[in-house]
Amino acid sequence: MISQWCKNNGTQLPDPTQYSNEDGITEADRDHFISLLEKMSSTLSDQKEAARELRLLTKRMPSFRALFGESVDAIPQLLNPLSQSRSQSDIPTDLQEDLITTVLNLSIHDNNKKFVAETPMVIPLLMDALRSGTIQTRTNAAAALFTLSALDSSKSLIGKSGALKPLIELLEEGHPLAMKDVASAIFNLCIIHENKARAVRDGAVRVILKKIMNRMHVDELLAILAMLSGNPMAVEEMGELGAISCLLSIIRENSCARNKENCIAILYAICFNDRTKWKEMREEEKTYGTISQLAQNGTSRAKRKASGILERLNKAVNLTHTA
Template sequence: MAEAGVLEKVTNEAMRILSVLKELKFKKSSKVLEVTMTKETELKKELEKLVKTILVEEDYRVEVTDEAMRILSVLKELKFKKSSKVVEVTMTKETELKKELEKLVKTILVEEDYRVEVTDEAMRILSVLKELKFKKSSKVVDNTVIPEEFICPISKKIMNDPVVLATGQTYDRPFIQRLLNEGHRTCPQTQQVISHTFLTPNHLVQEMISKWCMERGIELPKPLVDDDVHTDADRVYLKSLLEKTSSSLSDQKEAAKELRRLTKSMPSFRALFSDSTDAIPQLLNPLSPGRANTHPDLQEDLITTIFNLSIHENNKQLFAENPHVIPLLVESVRSGTIETRRNAAAALFSLSALDSNKLIIGKSGALKPLIGLLEEGHPPAMKDAALAIFKLCLVLENRVRAVQEGAVRVILKKIMDCILVDELLATLAILTSQQEAVQEMGLLGAVPCLIDIIRDSSSERNKENCAAILHTICLNDRTKWRAVMEEEKANATLSILAEHGTSRAKRKANGILKILNGAASIIHTL
């Protein structure tokens, strides 16, 4: 290890000194080489020789680097003449996210008592838009003709961190490093056995790439971490696994287990699915509609794979728009192992990050089995079901469906049993926009439960949600005023909240007190 560190330091210092020597020679040199070459192939051959000289010889002349730069400039002009303008990349997902963000920001600016979840969702969308911006910059690079010398032989993309292997070939660091980490000891280009695994930064190529990008206003993609890297070998392996899903039952089960493992441990495999139009149908092939649970272990592995894949942002719209994915997930929430049902609910939650997906999922009848899964009470599955219900109910149409499917009764019962109180109170607060839900809450004894939470809970968010729900009930149901007034006289619960709660909780508590104070005479007649 010590020798490796010394060698790396020496190599880096040598590269630094060579860079300084180049500058010194440049100042002394006045003669500029002028070689007129019209054929692109000849220019490339000459460039290849020059770069090899720079990499191999320590005492190469400064004119060598100048000539390499000149050839690259000529190649650039040739490419510009042949290439069309960069095509503007249109992204429907980005437009949709912007519309959703606009609605959320409008809510924050206009409504005084907006929920804290609104800001959370706005922050999530901003984060996704940031990632899309980086990817769009990368696509601009993809649509511009890039000099071959700037492209990594493994990834086939412009290099971000060019390094030199022992054989003298240049690669992008994360891609060659991954091969080395996997135990490969031959150069991918020359097939030579490498004498050592040290990677030397190729500062010259890095400088050329930076200058080339700067001249075109292109932003280099972010440096890749290992999880983002997928190779041709990954694609081939994925293809072989998907082909097995159309084979014998034993092959299907074997492939499903491996896909489950890979999509959990390797984000790069999740990304591969968005690159192929056939991948989703092949993945779903073993699960026949209406008979998905014929082989519970196979169903569990494939549904869990879908959940793993749904986490990747580029897969969300693809999966939701496939006519078979959502119905299969809904069926799997109803039947299968508890792990299958839980992961199907988790996949619906993940896919519901987009508003358009919320509508698709709601129309597919997902809310009824999700509410049923919540009611059954399996601890791990309950939370995934509760989160999916909450996410879906952010869309008005789904609130109506949830109330019709009995969500209020199930949610209130869980809250009264002190189960998933945080998550379910947030959902109950959303459902108060439905008159039918408010009436049902009153009939099911929500008022005493809400008051107890306001008085005894240590969670400010829970107190806030309870106050919001109670305020809506008081606005719509006079028969509940007496119980609230008696609690206030006994414990001053709302007065304390109006003084010490969050800003929204204070507003709601004061609103309730105002209703009660203004209606004292009416209460005596009830």
């Protein structure tokens, strides 16, 4: 009707795109965004309403994620209800979930990753969320740490902040909804050397090995354990916790070539760092020939690692006989 009236009266309708930028954000969108952030310093009902809307907008509209990068105050305003609260138990669980999920949505935007991670309150509040709130909040906090850790500078920052410990604790709890996101976050963080040592100190080896022994999320957790096997303390702990028989049984039972490769890589690290485990490997090899079979049928990396173990074990036997 408006279009027809304008046509009849010789009036041209304004172009709806003239007030928008290249990201599709209009001035009305920008004003709405500012008003939602202002509500974060208002009443609890206003905070809840605004948090829910920001969660939905940042999920559906990449342009809204980009808006947060235009102001250094946007994220502190967003997280004001969490940062101003005296304790996590004072925060309504639905409000915490909406705000943490909004942080996750923001983190997906590549241009946001660096400044979100470097906003001082973000990582501590994500760590708080890992320990409290709904399981969805805790899962989304882990997912946010995973997406933020795409940058090496953020991997270091997150590691130094102490985030590995609550991630490992959540992994130990073993809630099915959280496991994949938690494992992904730990894996990503442990790509850098300094975080491997932190993860080992925070008990990752014991937690991960116990899950693997119970055949839980074997694919993801073996990948982390293989990464940690570059750390001498981790290797020693694996040997003490009975990793050898567990890993060899997975090689025999599991059809996944990548899992077999990760298992033999860990066994290789144990073999070359702990002579006391050679006897156990030799006896298992006599009974099942697991390592020999992998040396013939594995991936190129698995063959190389398996052959290296067999060579070391044979050399040790020959030296004993010669002596």
